[in-house]
Structures are given as C-alpha cells and as structure tokens.
Amino acid sequence: MNTSYLSLLIQRQAQKYGERVALKYRDYATSTWIPVSWNQFSEKVSKVSRALVALGVQAQENIGVFSQNKPECLYTDFGAFGVRAVTVPLYATSSEAQVHYILQDAAIRFLFVGEQYQYDVASRVQNLCHTLKRIIVFDSSVKLAPGDTNSLYYEDFLALGDNMELQQQVDKLTAESSPQDLANILYTSGTTGESKGVMLHHSCYEAAFKAHHGRLTTLGEQDVVMNFLPFTHIFERAWSYYCLDRGCVLCINLRPQDIQKTIKEVRPTAMCSVPRFWEKVYAGVLEKINETTGLKKMLMLDALKVGKAHNIDYLMNGKTPPAMLRAKYKFYDKTIYSLLKKTIGIENGNFFPTAGAAIPEKVEEFVHSVGINMVAGYGLTETTATVSCGWIGDYRIGSVGRLMPGLELKFGEDNEILLRGETITKGYYKKEAITRNALTEDGWFHTGDAGYMKDGFLYLTERIKDLFKTSNGKYIAPQAIETKMVVDRYIDQISIIADQRKFVSALIVPEYQQVENYAKDHHIAYTDMKDLLQKTEIQELFRMRIETLQQEFAHYEQIKRFTLLPEPFSMERGELTNTLKIKRPVLLKNYAAEIEKMYEE
Structure with a gap:
C-alpha cells in the first residue's frame, strides 16, 4: 500500500510516543506554555479529517489557511492530508487584494482564519469572491460580523468530527492517498509581480525528508524547536514537518515581534530563521562592546578574536588549533560565549538553520566565532526548501553549503543554477506558460540565481534578473x-x-x-x-x-x-x-x- 507518508505521520508518531509532548503554544492570558501530547495531536488530526468529510470536502480539493502560527494550522494541515485535501496557506499579513486573488485562483470554498484581522479581511473578501462558501475561525475570541450566521468557530467545526461513523470514509480516502497527490499550493509573494502558486506534491516532501536524514544527523527526540518564521513560508513549513517526523517538540511562536521574549521562555535547541535575526544579535553585541570600557571591553574583543582564530582559521579549514589557543577558547567558552548564548536564550543550542537572504560575512563570522552552530543554507519554494546547506563543522563562510543528496545541479547561461530532482515542483498552479519557462522538457528547473562551486561548496553571487x-x-x-x-x-x-x-x-x-x-x-x-x-x-x-x-x-x-x-x-x-x-x-x-x-x- 503506497499511501502518502504525511497522511498518517501524526497517528504513527502517537503510537510510538503516546503521552510525550509533541507541541507547545503560549497562552497569553497566563504567560505559560501549554503542552499538547502526541495522543492529543493525533486525536485532533483525526477529528479534522472527519469534520472535513462532514463538510463535503472532496479528494484533492483546495482549502485555505489564513493565520499566524498556531497549533490549529498543523491540525488542519495533517487532517487535510488524511482525506487527500490540499492546503493553501496565506500569510497572516496578506492584504485583501492578495487574499482575493488566491481564493479565486485556487477556487477555495473553505477558509480557516486565525485572529480578528484575518477574519475581517476574509469576511470582506467573501462578498466579492464567489467560490468562498465558509470561514472557519481558530480564535474563539474573534467577533463575527453582524448577520454572519455562516462562519464557524473551530471548536464547532471539530464537533462535526465527533461523528465516528465518518471514520470509515476517512480510512478509505487515506488508503487511496499516494505520493503523487498534491499536498500544498504555496503562493510566492513575488518581488517582481503577480503571485504564482507553487505546487508541492507529497512526493516532494518525502524526498526532502530522505535527503535531510543524511545531513541533519543530530536532530531528534531530545530537540526543542522554536517555530518563529511563518508556517506559510516553505522554510518553516518543510522544517516543521521534518521536526515532527524526527519526534522533536515544536514550540509555536504566535507573534513574530515577541521572539526576544519567547525564545528566553522556551530556550530552544534549534530554530530556523532568516539572517535578519542574527544581524540584530550581532548589532546588539557590537552596541554592548561600544558601551563598555577598560578590561571588560578588552576581554570581549579578545574573545571574538580568539573565537575566530579557533573556530574559523583553524577548525573550519580542517586544522588543529595550537594548545594555547585551545586553552583560551575553553576559558572564553565557559565565560563570555556562554553568557552571550544565555542572554539570547540559546545556551542549549544544537544548531540553527538560516536562509532566505544573503548572510553578511561579518555576521556569519561572529556567530561561528562564539560557537553558535548556524547552518547556512539555500532553497526556494519551488525546491521544497533546502537545495544546499552547511553542517556542524562542515561549512565555509560566505557559502550556502553542500548540495543535498538526491539533487542534481548544473550551471546554465550567466552561471545560472539549474536543478533537477524529486524535491522540485512539477510547476505553477494553472500557469502552463510560466511553468514551461521555468522547467525544461528534461526536468531542469531555472532558479534565477547565479553562483559557482568551490571545493564542493555552493556560493551564490546574485539574482540574475536583479x-x-x-x-x-x-x-x-x-x-x-x-x-x-x-x-x-x-x-x-x-x-x-x-x-x-x-x-x-x-x-x-x-x-x-x-x-x-x-x-x-x-x-x-x-x-x-x-x-x-x-x-x-x-x-x-x-x-x-x-x-x-x-x-x-x-x-x-x-x-x-x-x-x-x-x-x-x-x-x-x-x-x-x-x-x-x-x-x-x-x-x-x-x-x-x-x-x-x-x-x-
């Protein structure tokens, strides 16, 4: 039986882990983190599957999720996969015009929304959008528009899944699911123009999991992972699915602007982020050094110098640091570096994937000098995230790491990076001409990024069209x-x-x-x-x-x-x-x- 891997992932993990914690989310009323066990997670997912069947959602129908990061996003995703539905995430900050465009383009009948802002936008769009039949609201404190008798709160939606007689239909749909099913349509927000819906099939995620098994060898059940980037972004989405597959605990950060506070509450071992996060950390440290004088300032500057020599000049280049340098590094590791990590909230850090933009070399040098395992990588929505990434002790400053297993790469005109493999999209939703431009007959995808390889590491030089x-x-x-x-x-x-x-x-x-x-x-x-x-x-x-x-x-x-x-x-x-x-x-x-x-x- 070749069912799609994600359609039963949560249920399989629940059989393995039972009452262990799978997710945590922050309750803002009490400032505490509420745990959700694998059993509870699995039960929610099964309820969502039955409720979707009760609403009449068809196999391979598109449903929308317009919300900031919440556990409900994951319940809805995996519940949808169980009945072969396709989830289409929308950024929580999307404008009315963007929401309208996506709902029309993907012919979405059912839209799940997070908080008041998303509900208000959706309910205004509903009047213009003939496809949208029903809005389902995650947050029970959202006030519905006067006269709105059609929208459902999430708990009322879940109650439709209490009908166990629907389970037979769910089981039948799960059994019919296959890696060739469409899992998501992710609309790229496009710096140059109209959004395009990138189609990612279950086979793309399955190939991505397989590739990451060979690279991210230390990620496992002991890891506590902070979700900080939006689930709508392929980087956070594919990473979160993979972390669930590895049995990690996911801590879901609701409001991006709260990360400085929530990261200290959770003290995660891993978190994927964009370079801006580390740029701000670096700027903060420089600020601190600037404000300091005398011996303290001297020690801080020396710590950065020693860290760079030890971790970059020697270890990164495969050389053994001399004894004196090792001793100094050990001293700073116990004092200055560990205090810095504690101040950020990452003293338990395992590794921190970073991608989405160029990482300034000064920032990357700094992060590695103080012993933070930043893993720089490169990927696109169209490649199901990771194309290449570094690894702990196997990186080069300025590079985006080694190519992932299972991917082929070649350089085209103007040194454009062309890719081929199982993680690559099969095309853009309902956009045949654009798909033909991006994908060659024999399956090579045009990334639009220029670069070169050196000693097995990939370096990016520029966006060709930029x-x-x-x-x-x-x-x-x-x-x-x-x-x-x-x-x-x-x-x-x-x-x-x-x-x-x-x-x-x-x-x-x-x-x-x-x-x-x-x-x-x-x-x-x-x-x-x-x-x-x-x-x-x-x-x-x-x-x-x-x-x-x-x-x-x-x-x-x-x-x-x-x-x-x-x-x-x-x-x-x-x-x-x-x-x-x-x-x-x-x-x-x-x-x-x-x-x-x-x-x-």
Whole structure:
C-alpha cells in the first residue's frame, strides 16, 4: 500500500510516543506554555479529517489557511492530508487584494482564519469572491460580523468530527492517498509581480525528508524547536514537518515581534530563521562592546578574536588549533560565549538553520566565532526548501553549503543554477506558460540565481534578473551592496538604485532609535524624525559609515548619494512582500521624487 507518508505521520508518531509532548503554544492570558501530547495531536488530526468529510470536502480539493502560527494550522494541515485535501496557506499579513486573488485562483470554498484581522479581511473578501462558501475561525475570541450566521468557530467545526461513523470514509480516502497527490499550493509573494502558486506534491516532501536524514544527523527526540518564521513560508513549513517526523517538540511562536521574549521562555535547541535575526544579535553585541570600557571591553574583543582564530582559521579549514589557543577558547567558552548564548536564550543550542537572504560575512563570522552552530543554507519554494546547506563543522563562510543528496545541479547561461530532482515542483498552479519557462522538457528547473562551486561548496553571487546595468554599461549586483550595508547598526533597511542610472544611489531606512541616541549624545536639537535626518551631522554620520563599508567595491559600484527616509518601507504601501523582501518596482514608483532629486546635477 503506497499511501502518502504525511497522511498518517501524526497517528504513527502517537503510537510510538503516546503521552510525550509533541507541541507547545503560549497562552497569553497566563504567560505559560501549554503542552499538547502526541495522543492529543493525533486525536485532533483525526477529528479534522472527519469534520472535513462532514463538510463535503472532496479528494484533492483546495482549502485555505489564513493565520499566524498556531497549533490549529498543523491540525488542519495533517487532517487535510488524511482525506487527500490540499492546503493553501496565506500569510497572516496578506492584504485583501492578495487574499482575493488566491481564493479565486485556487477556487477555495473553505477558509480557516486565525485572529480578528484575518477574519475581517476574509469576511470582506467573501462578498466579492464567489467560490468562498465558509470561514472557519481558530480564535474563539474573534467577533463575527453582524448577520454572519455562516462562519464557524473551530471548536464547532471539530464537533462535526465527533461523528465516528465518518471514520470509515476517512480510512478509505487515506488508503487511496499516494505520493503523487498534491499536498500544498504555496503562493510566492513575488518581488517582481503577480503571485504564482507553487505546487508541492507529497512526493516532494518525502524526498526532502530522505535527503535531510543524511545531513541533519543530530536532530531528534531530545530537540526543542522554536517555530518563529511563518508556517506559510516553505522554510518553516518543510522544517516543521521534518521536526515532527524526527519526534522533536515544536514550540509555536504566535507573534513574530515577541521572539526576544519567547525564545528566553522556551530556550530552544534549534530554530530556523532568516539572517535578519542574527544581524540584530550581532548589532546588539557590537552596541554592548561600544558601551563598555577598560578590561571588560578588552576581554570581549579578545574573545571574538580568539573565537575566530579557533573556530574559523583553524577548525573550519580542517586544522588543529595550537594548545594555547585551545586553552583560551575553553576559558572564553565557559565565560563570555556562554553568557552571550544565555542572554539570547540559546545556551542549549544544537544548531540553527538560516536562509532566505544573503548572510553578511561579518555576521556569519561572529556567530561561528562564539560557537553558535548556524547552518547556512539555500532553497526556494519551488525546491521544497533546502537545495544546499552547511553542517556542524562542515561549512565555509560566505557559502550556502553542500548540495543535498538526491539533487542534481548544473550551471546554465550567466552561471545560472539549474536543478533537477524529486524535491522540485512539477510547476505553477494553472500557469502552463510560466511553468514551461521555468522547467525544461528534461526536468531542469531555472532558479534565477547565479553562483559557482568551490571545493564542493555552493556560493551564490546574485539574482540574475536583479542585476542592474548603469547608463555607463557597468553591471551592479544590488544585493551584494545591500548585504554589506545592512550590517551597520544605524541602517535598518536599504534599497540600491542603479538601473539605467549614471551612478549608484540608495534609499535608506535608518535604525531610528540609534539615530535618536546619537542626537542625544551629540546635543543635536530637532523637532521630528524628518527634521533630524536632514541635519548635516546626521548626513555626515551616514556618509562616513557608508564610505567605510563600501571600500572593497569597485568605484562604479559605490553609493554616491543617498536619501534617509523618516518612515520604514511597509507592506501596507506594497513596498515589501509577505516575507519582507523589497519590491523594487514599487519603491521606484513610491519614491520617484526622492530618487530624481539624487540625480539632479
């Protein structure tokens, strides 16, 4: 019987682990973490399966999940897999237009929503969207719109699954499931335009599990994993499914902005994150060093130097550190490094997968120097996440690791990375032409990323379609410059402008708190942020810092002019995707006046 692996995963784990804890979620009323056992998890999943059958959900029908991270997202996913339904996750911050587009495109009849914001958006969209029949609400404190008699709270939905007579139908559907079934449609938020629904079949996840077994050898039942990125993101989704397969405990962080607090409450052994998380940790440590004086400052700086020599210059390059260095490293490991890890909340750390954007080398060096096992990797929605990753003791600074087992890689035109293997999508939902452009007849997928291999490690150089050409015919890779700049503690967000322009300029969102501190320390009077950012001293401060950071770039790649913005880039104005990537075309439109001003003679 070749049923799909995920359709019975939770039930199989419950037979193995019973009353052991599978999940935890934070109860905000009591500030405590509520455990859910494997048995409870399995029971919920089976109820969801029966309730979906009661609602009349068909095999391979698309159902939507529009919520921030909650245990209910996982109950719904696995309950759907049990009856061969397809789950389509939507980012919790999606706009009405995005929700409307996805519901129409995937012809979704049943939409599960998390909190008040998602319900309000969904109920407004329901009037415009003829496919949507019913909204099911996870959070029982959500107030339904006046006259809404059709929406269901999750507990009432689950009550439909109390009818055990439906189990026979569920069992039949599970038995008919196969790896060739569609599991998810994940809509990429697209920095360049319209969303595309990436189809991931059960076979993609099964192949991904198999590949990771060979690489992530230390992950297991003893691990406590924090879910911090949205489940809608392939990185967190595939990782969470894999952690459940390994028997880890998942701790579900509801609100991304609470991570500094919740990570200290949970003290996880693993957590996948984007580089921004570590950039903020690095900036915080530099800040601390800057505020310190005397012996303490000397020790902190020496600890970083010793860590780099021990872990990077020697161990990373396969060499044995000399005895004296080993002794110093041991001393700092017991004092400074362990205190730092404790302060972040990761003193129990096993390893920390990081991907989703380029990791600034300074940040990566720092993380490895203090003995945090960051595992850098590379992947796309279309590749079911991981294409390549480093491993503990097997990494190179600046690289995205070794290719995963089972994947083939070759380089195409402009050094584009082409991939082939079982984890690759079979295409975009209802978009044949775009699928034909992305996938060759013989199964090679065009990633749109350029790179090269060295000593078995993959390095990324740029997004091919993001290369800018100046009016002088020079090519600029904006990400390379942005990655370098965003390490600075005064810079929060940056977007490089250069395409068809005489020189490189930048729109910069400063770290406002840092700028205010600087103004206070230097007695700079101002009325508001806009006024402060125009002050000569502040302009000079940024000019100096940019000059220092860009020394290694060729003259034509360097930022000549910049504009400091008094407000951050925002999703509401369409400037950021749901994964917080910058939408360059929107910025060009929204900041046209500011950009033109930088190019005035």
